Amino acid sequence: MTELNITDLELISENKMFGGLQRVYSHPSRVCNGPMRFAIYLPPAALNGNKVPVVTYLSGLTCTEDNVTVKAGAQRIASELGLIFVAPDTSPRNQNIPGEDDSYDFGSAAGFYLDATEEPWAGSYNMYSYITRELQDVLSANFSAADMNRQGITGHSMGGHGALTIHLKNPDLFKTCSAFAPICAPMSCPWGEKAFSGYLGSDKALWENYDATELVKKSPSSATLLVDQGSADTFLVEQLKPELLKKACETSGQKLTLRMQEGYDHSYFFMATFIEDHLRHHLNGLS
DSSP states (O other): OOOOOTTOOEEEEEEEETTEEEEEEEEEETTTTEEEEEEEEEOHHHHTTOOEEEEEEEOOTTOOTHHHHHHSOHHHHHHHHTOEEEEEOSSOOOOOOTTTTSBTTBBTTBOTTSBOOSTTTTTTOBHHHIIIIIHHHHHHHHOTTEEEEEEEEEEBTHHHHHHHHHHHHOTTTSOEEEEESOOOOGGGSHHHHHHHHHHHOSOHHHHGGGOHHHHHHHOOOSSEEEEEEETTOTTIIIIIOHHHHHHHHHHHTOEEEEEEETTOOSSHHHHHHHHHHHHHHHHHHHO
């Protein structure tokens, strides 16, 4: 296997926003077996040579790096607070795996932020390693303003699941954590059962490594988790199950701020409403 050149970035787009730069890059990925894309917002403070904290945002099912970049309004507050805001894609693409593009909740755009152990997915569907190792190397090598010792992680739905599990498994890497309408207990919902069965096989002991409700029982972090959930979310009862996360946090002593937001749904209208609260939560924890 050829050595990965982590400085081999292709600039896809660049737009000035709120005094900073919104960029999208592509780069070769070993763990995902092909090109991966990520968006990055560099606030004015980063462009002026200062070291600034980094918040990584993980998107949900069907999404790319563009959804949060275009819809959430994160750049305005990231500019004000001096935060680099990173949004990677949600899965490998174009792997020529049978069934890869057959459904919205498995395969393309549905990587679930885990490392697959089942073939034919194991050779490329390794978003956990991508977020925690490879993208870390890419950011460190190419963005000198990124303070890699001050990082937080957040996400929406499937990405909220990813943010919670990645933080709980790597609390020294991602020191702060928040989530919007996360899949809190994937072992206990249809989305998670389908994904885990396909990517991880039938051994549910492996599933526990990627279930926030199970992880928090075993190894709570010292951070306060901020979770916002809309009461009018059509996926709330069947797929998201924040009550299971709340109970697990109460049992383990994990600090959790769970806010049920009356009348809000699962959309980016909900996300845009509370993104400022989340970015301020990360800045406070990383200052």
